[in-house]
Amino acid sequence: MTLPSLSLVDSDPAELAVDAIVIGLHSQPDQGGALLPAAGAESIAAAFDGKLTSTLALLGATGAPGEVTKLATLGTISAPLIVAVGLGDEPSGSAPDRETLRRGTGAAVRALAGSPAVALALPLPDDEDAPTVLRAVLEGALLGSYRFAGYKTKPQKGRRDPVAALQISIADAGDEAATAELRRAEVVARSVRLARDWVNMPPNELRPANLADLVTAAATEVGLEVEVLDFEQLKAGGYGGIVAVGQGSEAPPRLVKLTYTPEGVAEPKRVALVGKGITFDTGGVSIKPAAGMWEMKSDMAGAAAVAAALLAIAQLKPGVAVSGYLAIAENMPSGSAYRPGDVITMFNGKRVEVFNTDAEGRMVLGDAMARACADGTDYLFEASTLTGGQVISLGKRISGLMGSDEATALVETAGATVGEPAWRMPLPDDVRKGMESEIADICQTNANLDRAGHMLQGGVFLREFVSEGVEWAHIDIAGPSYHTGEATGYWTKGGTGVPIRTLLQIVDDLA
Numbered sequence: 001m002t003l004p005s006l007s008l009v010d011s012d013p014a015e016l017a018v019d020a021i022v023i024g025l026h027s028q029p030d031q032g033g034a035l036l037p038a039a040g041a042e043s044i045a046a047a048f049d050g051k052l053t054s055t056l057a058l059l060g061a062t063g064a065p066g067e068v069t070k071l072a073t074l075g076t077i078s079a080p081l082i083v084a085v086g087l088g089d090e091p092s093g094s095a096p097d098r099e100t101l102r103r104g105t106g107a108a109v110r111a112l113a114g115s116p117a118v119a120l121a122l123p124l125p126d127d128e129d130a131p132t133v134l135r136a137v138l139e140g141a142l143l144g145s146y147r148f149a150g151y152k153t154k155p156q157k158g159r160r161d162p163v164a165a166l167q168i169s170i171a172d173a174g175d176e177a178a179t180a181e182l183r184r185a186e187v188v189a190r191s192v193r194l195a196r197d198w199v200n201m202p203p204n205e206l207r208p209a210n211l212a213d214l215v216t217a218a219a220t221e222v223g224l225e226v227e228v229l230d231f232e233q234l235k236a237g238g239y240g241g242i243v244a245v246g247q248g249s250e251a252p253p254r255l256v257k258l259t260y261t262p263e264g265v266a267e268p269k270r271v272a273l274v275g276k277g278i279t280f281d282t283g284g285v286s287i288k289p290a291a292g293m294w295e296m297k298s299d300m301a302g303a304a305a306v307a308a309a310l311l312a313i314a315q316l317k318p319g320v321a322v323s324g325y326l327a328i329a330e331n332m333p334s335g336s337a338y339r340p341g342d343v344i345t346m347f348n349g350k351r352v353e354v355f356n357t358d359a360e361g362r363m364v365l366g367d368a369m370a371r372a373c374a375d376g377t378d379y380l381f382e383a384s385t386l387t388g389g390q391v392i393s394l395g396k397r398i399s400g401l402m403g404s405d406e407a408t409a410l411v412e413t414a415g416a417t418v419g420e421p422a423w424r425m426p427l428p429d430d431v432r433k434g435m436e437s438e439i440a441d442i443c444q445t446n447a448n449l450d451r452a453g454h455m456l457q458g459g460v461f462l463r464e465f466v467s468e469g470v471e472w473a474h475i476d477i478a479g480p481s482y483h484t485g486e487a488t489g490y491w492t493k494g495g496t497g498v499p500i501r502t503l504l505q506i507v508d509d510l511a
Contacts, residue, residue: 003190004109004145005165006138011078013121014043018167020081021119022108024101025056026090027063034064036090039123040169047077056084063088064490065100069110070081079119083108087123095125098136099419105137105145106490114160115146119167125170131201134181136419139501141166142189144490148200188504192497194218195301195308199482199495203280208328210250211279211300215256215307215326222314225259232412237373240344241352241363245328248337253329255368256303258310260322268321269379269510272372273310273503276361276384277303277328284357285339294484299361300384300421301481301495303328308412309503314375316504318511325372327364331357343440347371348465353440355449361386362444362458366465372397373467380440380472381506382462383499389454390476396483398423399499402459407473414505420498421474425456432460475499 013021024038035053037045045052052071061069067086073079085108087096095101105122112118122137124130145162170178197215198206206214212228219226231252234243239255246253256277262268278299282288288296303326310324338344342354344363349371352363361384372380390400399415401408401422408424415422431453437443442464446457459474466472480498483491 003142003186004163005344006186008170008173008182009167009169010170012043013119013169014047015078016167018079018117018119019115020083020112021079021121022083022085024087025061025084026087026103028090035061036454038087038119043198044077044082044121047271062086066103066107066266067370068107083112091096092322095123095129095133098133102136102140102419103489104139109141109163110144110487113162115163117165118163119169121169124170130179131177134178135185137168138182138185139189140365140490142185143192146193146492147195148197148494178445183323184316187312188501191308191312192500195304195497195500196495198304199298199301206245207256208279208330209251211277211328212254212256218311218397219258222311223312227257239345240346241367241369242327242329244338244342244344245331245360245363248334249330249332251330256326256328258307258324261311262317262319268319270377271320271322271507271510272325272377272380273306273322274325274365274368274372274380275303275306276365276386277326278361278498279328279330280483281331281360282333284337284360285333286357287333289357295482298482299385301385301477305383305497305500305503306331308497308500311428312504313507318507320507320511322507323375325368327368328366331360346465350442350464351440353437353443355443355445359445362461365462366457369462369465377470379409380466380470381411381475381503383475383477385478385481386476387455387478391479393455394423394479396479397421400425400455401473402427403473404471407471409505410509411473411475411502414502414509415499417482418501418505420502425459427463428456431456435460
């Protein structure tokens with residue numbers, strides 16, 4: 001799906017020749033719930049001669065975050081339609097919360113599907129916060145307008161095309177910082193939307209070789225260095241975890257490495273991003289229940305996020321050296337599948353006793369993380385749809401986070417900045433003790449198949465494959481990576497692209 005075109009305008013929003021204009025709307029609890037137009041809508045409110053908020057209230061508007069109310073202007077301003085999006089209580093500072101703006105903008109732009117040209121007259125402060133607030137608005141608009149093209153043979157009745165052109169009203173359309181934010185938003189949104197497309201593809205269309213080929217083509221186009229290891233090379237290279245998981249499928253596994261090297265930076269910080277790329281997870285011999293198994297097409301969301309982050313990094317060109325490792329396989333039951341009871345020798349030489357073939361993600365990630373450390377890195381950030389325990393513990397919006405102090409702090413800060421929250425969890429000694437094996441170095445799960453601390457078991461296992469001195473973080477995105485409900489904010493049904501923007505913010509912070 002084509003990205004909406006973006007432009008900055010500094011003329012009067014009431015005079016813009018567009019199909020619709022989006023304004024913000026605040027509630028005022030201390031004024032009995034009275035409504036207040038957000039900054040940016042002053043001229044539009046004036047055109048309604050003081051009756052804008054009372055009319056919106058008659059239509060049911062309350063100013064609640066993300067609420068969308070449409071109002072025909074009847075010639076009062078140039079645009080025939082106003083869309084007022086709720087931004088919550090009147091802010092104490094110069095602008096609403098960034099995530100509230102991001103979600104509200106996404107909801108408003110999505111509600112305007114069918115409108116070719118839309119203007120956004122939303123609150124943008126004229127101070128040092130202006131670029132980050134503008135970034136939130138731009139990201140919300142571009143991500144909220146996403147729609148997966150799908151495979152229907154006939155057009156859906158009543159389905160309207162997403163907004164094609166967006167004009168963003170700001171104080172100075174020629175401002176260099178604002179222009180830079182616009183270009184950045186386009187790069188980031190294209191990458192997130194591509195990752196969403198990959199996650200939303202059906203598993204028969206996206207088997208390991210297909211995903212590796214799609215990533216290679218996209219990476220080559222933006223100038224990344226690409227290395228792809230096939231099944232025979234993985235066996236020869238000692239990648240026992242990836243080989244074990246992938247050997248049950250007729251579609252062999254792959255390991256894809258993407259490398260970005262900054263120009264003109266002497267001894268840059270080195271960052272490794274690792275992603276789980278299980279293109280479909282049946283559970284293998286330890287097969288999953290049939291109910292909901294179709295969602296396991298999204299089990300490659302971590303790899304999609306890492307690949308998309310590298311694509312954006314190649315275009316944004318930060319002064320940090322970044323490598324991405326995608327551990328790609330299909331976990332299938334067959335006569336050649338790995339079994340409970342197998343002992344697998346991993347890339348770093350550790351031997352793992354397998355108890356549950358449905359805990360395959362940690363097997364492929366262990367190899368990829370060990371390879372990243374062997375190549376040399378200062379920081380390692382790994383993203384994976386690893387455990388159902390994450391969803392049970394933290395729900396569908398907050399990622400589970402484990403690792404070393406500095407790396408997890410970077411993830412927490414970045415996630416809070418971009419609206420992709422993560423919550424740090426412990427790595428207790430007693431969990432590691434419960435994973436002792438009588439015949440190998442470690443059990444793949446708790447030796448009693450006890451699901452207590454299930455999410456923590458994943459983090460404890462992955463820690464075994466991080467070299468000493470490397471700052472590392474494991475981000476469990478089992479819930480946040482895939483949205484199953486109705487569209488909300490800038491999330492549409494299906495893949496979300498979490499945690500691409502977190503990874504990009506981490507790289508920015510390190511740079």
